[in-house]
Amino acid sequence: MAEYDFDLIIIGSGAAGLTIASGAAQLGVKVLLIEKEKQMGGDCLHYGCVPSKTLIKCAKVRHQMSKAESYGLPAPKLDPVDFSKISAHIKSVIETIQPHDSPERFESLGAVVRFGIASFTDAHTIALAPQDGGTPEHISGKIIVIAAGSTPSAPPFKGLDQVEYLTNETVFFQQSLPPKLTVIGGGPIAVEMAQSLHRLGSQVTLLQRSANILSKEDADMAEVVEQSLREDGINVITNSSIEEITKDGDQISVHYGTKEHPAQKVTSDNLLVALGRTPSVHALNLENAGVEFSKKGIPVDEKMRTNVPHIYAVGDITGKYQFTHAAGYEGGIVIANAVFKMPRKADYTLIPWVTYCDPELASIGYNEKRAKDAEIEYTVRTEEFASNDRALAENQPEGKLKLLQDNKGRVIGVQIVGIHAGELINEWVAILGGKVKLSTLAGAIHPYPTLGEINKKVAGSILSEKVFSPFTRKVLRTLFKYRGKA
Template sequence: MPQYDYDIAVIGAGAAGLTVAAGAAQAGARVLIVEKESAMGGDCLHYGCVPSKTLIKSAKVYHQMRQAARYGLPEVAVPEVDFRQVRDRIQRVIAAIQPHDSPERFCKLGAEVEFGRAVFVDEHQARIETNAGDVRTVSAKTWVVATGSTAALPKLEGLDRTPCLTNREIFFLDELPSSLVIIGGGPIAVEMAQAFARLGSKVDVIQRSPQILSREDADMAGLVQGVMEQEGVTFHLGTEMLRVQDLGREREIFFKNGEGVEMSLRGTALLVALGRSVSVDGLGLENAGVVFDRKGVQVDARLRTSQKHIFACGDVTGAYQFTHAAGYEGGVVVTNAVFHLPRKADYTWMPACTYTDPEFASIGMNEKQARQQGLEYTVWTEEFAENDRGLAEEEREGRIKLLLDRKNKPLGVQIVGPHAGELLAEWVAVLGGKVKLSTLAGAVHPYPTLAEINKRVAGKHLSEKIFSDGVKKTLKFFFGFKGRACGDQSGP
């Protein structure tokens, strides 16, 4: 039997890779982690989830300071934002979390950490070129590719000669851009658009699709867009991008609008937020016989590549590029690779959240997906404008949408509203645990809370049956109910 240096070697120290490494090391496996950056934690910690949510919170507080009168408070003169202070806070938050994703912590768990680049030599060996300049070749019985993704840059004339920002630079600017042009209309684009507009930038969003958040239902995405427009963000939808140029202190982008008319916009900063590209270049995957393409490393339901002892998880597969999905997939790999128990990844109830204000959270199918699959469904909604806690907190925008199939089984839930991501957690438990809607409808929620909206929409479709004309006729027959005490008396 071949002897290997390690039981498991993990390439990439983001959410997926670290989940695998922690689980394998604690199970007693000899583990090596190889990370090309100078710190562990991946894009999420350094250039994604953590800095973006920190920035969004600062922007929300500043927005509320300027909206004091809305809460019955005296208006105050709010000074302009010094972005260096916002940037410093972002760095403090990252630093506070960093020890959780550190070589010291993983060494205590029993995993070795090497900073450098790993390139497969064959299906069991890889050459590691360390950041310190050393080179060594290691072997492992099992390999895990968890190299993540990077910001995708479009093939746009002039972009290679024009300074632009991606998620790697946007959080660490020396000053707030007076004007910001954003290419893209997905989650990153709209989150940054609102945050920078609230901090004081003039923001324009240029989107190829006729709606923002193009994978979502138009009515729900429209709620988010409407709020952002009220706050000063300008959207240019259904466009065709033509070229960009550097004007020194400004960047100019040319595009055709929805009517085919050529236009241009100028901004002191240009943010490109057009999705992600999987990080597969330079890994030598072809040397290991691993099948991949520009969309990602190909895996089966157990997250095995074309080489059954080599797994891939996280963004690099190109499937669900969320940190929580990466952590989930890491757990699936541990089950298969460490415990050798066959476990398949199941994305049926994979939640997602876009952290605009109001937030946009979802789980399961939306109407677009249900129609694409030819499913029959009904839609049930509740408005936050009718939620007492929402009214008390001046959080009136948004709604919850519940999709039921022809058998009244849930297909999916979408929430646009305050703390939608937190409210979705109840649906994660209900749908993942196969809890009946009648159980949720009958559950007692504290009053007043935003979460009452979950209970109300769950009970809405049940009430049609409970309080139907047929039920009322039956009750009248058996118990002699006299019917309405006021208003229309024509009913049963």
């Protein structure tokens, strides 16, 4: 049997890599964790979840201040935003969290942490090149996990390579806010950033190629968010086709067309491109290990294995569900299969996700689009936030909850668009994951007034049709001689 330097080598210290390194090291596995950047934590900590949610909070606070009169409060005098101070605040939040993902912490658990650029020389050997470009060191591993993440996509728009533009890796750390900003994209990152930067003071135009923003969501749910963007003052242009990007001095123009108006342009001080992410596959020399890959990522089976059985891939690099919580979940799948040697398959049926716009949009299980694609027969039940007393007290009655049931009455999905939807979906994570009956939810005591009552109410409305049915009334009249309305 071959002797390897390490039992397990992990390339990348994002959510998946850290999950695997922590679990495996504490189980007595000899682990090497490799990170190409100067700090651990991956995109989520440095360019994604943490900075974006911090920025979103800053923007929401300012927006609420601007709406003070709608709460019966005096209108405050709001000075222009100094974005350098917001950027400093974002950095301070990252620095506060950074110790959780520090080399010292993971080395204390038993892992070896090395910084450098990793690439395959063969199926069991990694060439680790120093970040300063020095001579690579060759390190072997019995099992190798690729968790190298992704980078912002650079679409092949004519002229894009001739201008400097923002992505999620640069937008948080600008020293000033662009007076005018064009956002290309209509997915979660585009929507979150467009709304936040507009609320902080930028005049924003958002260009989306589809008929709706958040095109993976049901149109009626996405429309609630789109209406909010428009009410904020964002110029949302859908069904647009980008033709060319040009620069004139300090100004950037995006030339685009729609069916009604084929030749238009929008000019701004800066451009934010948010059209998805590209798996970071090319620098790894995967062909040296015989690992199959494409520009869409590394294909894996249900156990997170590549076509080479001892090499796993997890997180964004697979091109599947590009969420931090999905990456962490996949890390657990690898621990079960690679360390415990217990067959465990990934199941994404009940993976939740949230777009942190205002109002938030959260989802778990099937929405109508996915149910139709899967040819599942379903019925829909909705509850409006306008009927929730806490939402009214918070002055945020926009949105609704939508629940899907199959033809056997089983809940197959829930979508929520409204205030704190991302928190409200967590109750459905437990309900659907734990196979809790709707009768249990309907009978549970929820504190009043809370937004969570909307979950109880939709369950109660389904059960009430059975409890208060004509059949039930007939039985009770027969048994107890009740004389009320039949």
